[in-house]
Amino acid sequence: MKIIMQLFWIILFSLLGEIVSVAIASFVAIPGSVIGMVLLFLALHFNVLKLSQVDEVGSWLTDNMAILFVPAGVGLMTNFDVLAESWLQLIVIMFVTTILMMIFVGKIVQAIMNKDQKSEKDGE
Template structure:
């Protein structure tokens, strides 16, 4: 019964994300699954939803994530002729987005590290 309750919460946020996605689709196209994850994050962060209510199922889903990519892989293989004509565009997109992601993450980590180092230095100075 615990697993069913945990699945309920995950599916509820997925449904809410899909509803919100449909409501805002005339303004911006964001997948319902992404919106659902964001809503669940905020519910967990603000303690509206306890982590214990989704922990076991979320851990299982994360551990078995490879299974969830099989339908996408099959879809890519089924539409390979469409992708074969645009392979160079896909390569460029992957290179640009990977580079931008690495730069963004690197700068973010550097900024956070500098801030933490400054806090530690201030605490040391205050303690002296």
């Protein structure tokens, strides 16, 4: 029964995310699964829901996450003809965005580290 209740909470927040996504679709397009995860995070953060209420099922889902990517991989293979026409553009986009993300994350980490070092010096 415990596992069923944990799965219920995760599915409930996924459903709430889909409902919110449909409600705000005319303003902005955000996937319901993303909204559901944000709502679940907020519920956990503000102690509306306890971690123990979703821990086992959440751990199982993240441990077996690879199986959730199978439908996306199959979708890519069924549309391979479309991807084959623009493979060069896709590779360039992947390299450019990867480099930009590495630079962005590096700058953020440096800023945080500098802020921590500065606060340590001020605390002395």
